[in-house]
Amino acid sequence: MKEYAQAPHGDVSAEQPNIIEVDGLVKRYGTFTAVNGIQFQVKRGEIFGLLGPNGAGKTTTMEMIEGLRQPDEGVARVAGYDTRTQLSKVKEVIGVQLQSTSLFDLLTVKEITAMYASFYHVPTLPILPLLDSVTLSEKLNDRVKNLSGGQKQRLAIALALVNDPQVVFLDEPTTGLDPQARRTLWDIILKLRDQGKTIIISTHYMDEAELLSDRICLMDRGSIVALDTPRNLIRSLESESAIEFRVPALDTMPEERRSELLDSMQGIEGVRQAEFRKDSYVLYTDQLQSALTGLVALTERDGIQFTDLLTRTATLEDVFIHMTGRSLRES
Numbered sequence: 001m002k003e004y005a006q007a008p009h010g011d012v013s014a015e016q017p018n019i020i021e022v023d024g025l026v027k028r029y030g031t032f033t034a035v036n037g038i039q040f041q042v043k044r045g046e047i048f049g050l051l052g053p054n055g056a057g058k059t060t061t062m063e064m065i066e067g068l069r070q071p072d073e074g075v076a077r078v079a080g081y082d083t084r085t086q087l088s089k090v091k092e093v094i095g096v097q098l099q100s101t102s103l104f105d106l107l108t109v110k111e112i113t114a115m116y117a118s119f120y121h122v123p124t125l126p127i128l129p130l131l132d133s134v135t136l137s138e139k140l141n142d143r144v145k146n147l148s149g150g151q152k153q154r155l156a157i158a159l160a161l162v163n164d165p166q167v168v169f170l171d172e173p174t175t176g177l178d179p180q181a182r183r184t185l186w187d188i189i190l191k192l193r194d195q196g197k198t199i200i201i202s203t204h205y206m207d208e209a210e211l212l213s214d215r216i217c218l219m220d221r222g223s224i225v226a227l228d229t230p231r232n233l234i235r236s237l238e239s240e241s242a243i244e245f246r247v248p249a250l251d252t253m254p255e256e257r258r259s260e261l262l263d264s265m266q267g268i269e270g271v272r273q274a275e276f277r278k279d280s281y282v283l284y285t286d287q288l289q290s291a292l293t294g295l296v297a298l299t300e301r302d303g304i305q306f307t308d309l310l311t312r313t314a315t316l317e318d319v320f321i322h323m324t325g326r327s328l329r330e331s
């Protein structure tokens with residue numbers, strides 16, 4: 001199996017010019033504010049991940065940048081073009097992956113690609129090499145309805161690339177796909193970046209965001225909670241490792257005793273942060289050995305049994321929980 005651990009994060013030089021500028025974007029639906037005054041820049045050639053739980057405002061943000069949705073306030077510029085007033089220019093330089101459900105089921109792969117190409121006034125890419133680049137050349141004459149989920153998503157990406165755009169928008173491209181199909185798509189996305197394309201990808205999978213993105217914009221409830229490289233986001237926890245375990249006696253423990261226990265754990269040498277989450281304790285540390293030793297000493301002293309102990313490296317999920325108090329999945 002291919003090894004993804006070495007994904008080339010941070011290749012994009014800080015000196016690259018901005019290709020997208022988002023300044024104070026707001027979107028309201030009635031009294032509900034879906035996007036609440038966000039601001040960021042995307043550099044040419046980077047993969048920029050929008051990561052957040054369902055309803056965080058990722059799609060709305062992307063659609064305002066694409067010019068598909070009018071912001072109530074603020075400005076988005078793509079390659080210098082204002083998406084409100086220069087939409088036809090914006091359309092020439094962007095490609096947008098459509099959700100597979102909106103593809104025409106009865107057309108063949110080749111026909112739908114030719115149809116999309118015919119929409120453009122700018123020169124489009126030759127169809128066969130384009131479909132080959134998303135490993136669909138063998139499916140040329142198959143009807144869209146007969147494609148698998150992964151093949152449909154690859155076709156949707158090919159359609160987004162037909163005008164050879166500078167910026168490609170991918171909205172949750174791997175949702176619902178099996179692990180192999182996700183990996184195939186990741187390969188295609190990384191190759192697009194190698195070709196110099198700028199990619200904005202939204203996802204609620206933290207592994208995907210971490211693997212693909214040069215920088216990640218963590219969103220929650222319409223706002224940006226953090227924006228940095230995956231490595232720096234995790235570093236912001238100041239803890240490389242997390243220790244998780246359960247204490248079965250907790251169910252019968254008085255509330256006061258529970259919080260005393262959490263305070264004691266917080267006091268273990270090397271523990272930077274102690275949290276109680278769902279039914280488990282989570283300790284964050286940069287000194288795994290001394291935190292573990294301290295935990296064993298504490299529980300022995302107080303006669304507390306723990307179970308299901310595991311140690312792991314800290315992840316973006318931990319960053320999100322630290323920032324918002326909720327997990328990416330449960331929000």
Ligand SMILES: Nc1ncnc2c1ncn2[C@@H]1O[C@H](COP(=O)(O)OP(=O)(O)OP(=O)(O)O)[C@@H](O)[C@H]1O
Pocket residue numbers: 029034052053054055056057058059060061204
């Ligand atoms: N047309 C609309 N009318 C009313 N509310 C809307 C509309 N479109 C989106 N919303 C609401 O705005 C919020 C943000 O939605 P958005 O689709 O941007 O989130 P998201 O982060 O992309 O989530 P998901 O992963 O579920 O697509 C949600 O609470 C959603 O219900």
